[in-house]
Amino acid sequence: MAHSDMDVDHTAHGQSMGLLRVLGPAHVWALGVGIVLVGEYMGWNFAVGKGGAYAALIACWFAGVLYSCVAMIDSEVTSTVAAAGGQYTQAKHIIGPLMAFNVGLYLVFAYTMLEAGNAITLGFLVDTVAGMTGHEGGLDQRPFIVLAIMFLAWLNYRGVLATLTFNLVITAIAFVAIITIFLATSPLLGAGEMLHKDLMSGQASLPYGWLGILAAMHFGLWYYLGIEGTTQAAEEVRSPARSLPFGTLAGIMTLLIAATLTWYVCAGLMPWEYLGDGVNGAVAPLFSAAQITGSSALVWLLGIGTLFATLASANGCINDASRAWFSMGRDHYLPAWFGAVHPVYRTPYRAIIFLVPIALIFALGAPLDQVITFSILSGLLGYTFMPINMIMFRKKWPLDTIKRGYEHPLHPLPAISLMALCSVTYFAVFLGYGTQLIAMIGFYIVVSLWFHFWRYRFVKRADQFTMPWPRPRGY
Amino acid sequence: MARYIPPVQSKLGQVIDVIVLVVLSVGALFVPLWLGLAGSAKLPVPVENPTWESLGQNPVMVAQWNKLGFPDAASAHDMITARYDYSFSWISLAVMVIVIVGYFVMMIRFSDIEYREVIAEKFGEK
Incomplete structure (x- = not known):
């Protein structure tokens, strides 16, 4: 694939305008970590509610293994399929159109729900913060929700380089805030305020027993959900074969460190019942941890960290969801109107604008845990696709047929591990949120039938296969 | 293989397709919420005249509750006693497995039918 500054897209439907290739590995890291780091600032603590603090730590590490498999598999395939749409484009070339349509929707809904969260x-x-500074009676949060989404959509509309440079800066600050509160509260440098032994004793150790550990895997995914979004930037990265694996693998390492430190700080300062209640208790657990230390400096730092993490994540989510929606429009999986690129800013502007009201509907109308569950379920379906995709990729194009920018080791062990961990997570979601699981799968079954029997008639056949690959084995 | 020429979709048809997708996706989240089926049964288990001891809280835990703005056991009662109900029937578990596996099997089979057309048109019949 050529890596010119202005790749021109002639393959889709005669458009002569492509996305700009301006991003480096640091931007890829910022996109992946920027989307996910908010998972340490909110949401992961529902795992504490489902199984207790120890269960959340075990879930954190098992989910870390799951995402390491995701990152390895994704890096190999993406270093070869470097096009906007990420896993959607992978599915289109490796499994088939209907799978690609579903994967595109997984991406859009996982990111749009995360943006709403x-x-x-x-x-x-x-x-x-208004309450802390003396305002009484509470604020109407809705204007701030609307303004945040509108501002970030505008930033995305104006250009990808500014968007992801903005993400790089605020993500780095949010990550430093986590390191700072860890150092300030741990015995290493700080006052040694950690109370794990007393807060996790007796019934608080494993309140639901071993079943709770399984159940905690549901929200354990939230520590890392979205790291696979790095592949969405494939068409805008200067050197995809090098930058995408580097940025993605550096990202998962960053998140493993941040997730463990976050658990350590929060579980050592708050009773598990409070920490595990992300609706009435610790909505923003690191911010709550800072409040409990009594240090104004930490409260401000973690307040800013939480603000920046949410903005960076929502920013990256708008970027990724719009690329997936744009790619499906370009291929006529959705109305082709969405496949347009802005003539000046070179961004998928129609997709960006269209997804704004969708995000607002969920942000203004649904509770946080439901929105997060919806996002996790879409992500989980996407992770279930990945091992199938990887096995088919190696089968249809063995290593000697296509040059990879990165070859992941120990195949098929990561794919099998990923499938096993996904199965455990389905069971974890089933424990407590089975209705949403069935509703969501029902939705995907209905839209799959709609696509196969109706929408696919508007799609050109051979034009979908754009990679310069040989004929797949077995076809 | 003859090249497939897709029909041109009218603007109204495109709008209807988008509306269908939006309605389905919004419905998938909001219908369970409206029907009261969403979320889990995480409900408080009432304790008469609760004290920190009766709620299983040791002095360190109590100190942290106080810092978090819960001055007495009654104020933290609902949060401390709320528990998920993880009881389930094996039949409902089996239904879930069948639905998920069935969904992926259906998708891979339909995808394969479509994929063979794509490959045949791209590379020619074997």
Whole structure:
């Protein structure tokens, strides 16, 4: 694939305008970590509610293994399929159109719901800060939710380089805030305020027993959900074969460190019942941890960290969801109107604008845990697709047929591990949120039938296969 | 293989397709909420005249509750006693497995039918 500054897209439907190739590995890191780091600032603590603090830590590490498999598999395939749409484009070339359509929807809904969750948290934070500074009676959070989403959509509309440079800066600050509160509260440098032994004794150790550990895997995914979004930037990265694996793998390492430190700080300062209640208790657990230390400096730092993490995540989510929606429009999986690129800013502007009201509907109308569950379920379906995709990729194009920018080791062990961990997570979601699980799968079954029997008639056949690959084995 | 020429979709048809997708996706989240089926049964288990001891809280935990703005056991009662109900029937578990596996099997089979057309048109019949 050529890596010119202005790749021109002639393959889709005669458009002569492509996305700009301006991003480096640091932007890829910022996109992946920027989307996910908010998972340490909110949402992961529902895992504590489902199984207790120890269960949340075990879930954190098992989910870390799951996402390491995701990152390895994704890096190999993406270093070869470097096109906007990420896993959607992978599915289109490796499994088939219907799978690609579903994967595109997984991406759009996982990111749009995550964006809605970020906006809800931002509204809560503004309300809390207003209360701390003397405002009485509570604030109406809705204007702040609407403004945040509109501002970030505008930023995305104006250009990808500014968007992801903005993400790089605020993500780095949010990550430093986590390191700072860890150092300030741990015995290493700080006052050694950690109370794990007393807060996790007796019934508080494993309140639901071993079943709770399984159940905690549901929200354990939230520590890392979205890291696979790095592949969405494939068409805008200067050197995809090098930058995408580097940025993605550096991102998962960053998140493993941040997730463990976050658990350590929060579980050592708050009773599990409070920490695990992300609706009435610790909505923003790191911010709550800072409040409990009594340090004004930490409260401000973690308040800013929470604000920046939510903005960085929502920003990256708008970027990724719009690329997936744009790619499906370009291929006529959705109306082709969405496949347009802005003539000046070179962004998928129609997709960006269209997804704004969708995010607002969920941010203003649904509770946080439901929005997060919807996002996790879409992500989980996407992770279930990945091992199938990887096995088919190696089968249809063995290593000697296509040059990969990165070859992941120990195949098929990561794919099998990923499938096993996904199965455990389905069971974890089933424990407590089975209705949403069935509703969501029902939705995907209905739209799959709609696509196969109706929408696919508008799609050109051979034009979908745009990679310069040989004929797949077995076809 | 003859090249497939897709029909041109009218603007109204495109709008209807988008509306269908939006209605389905919004419905998938909001219908369970409206029907009261969403979320889990995480409900408080009432304790008469609660004290920190009766709620299983040791002095360190109590100190942290106080810092978090819960001055007495009654104020933290609902949060401390709320528990998920993880009881389930094996039949409902089996239904879930069948639905998920069935969904992926259906998708891979339909995808394969479509994919063979794509490959045949791209690379020619074997």
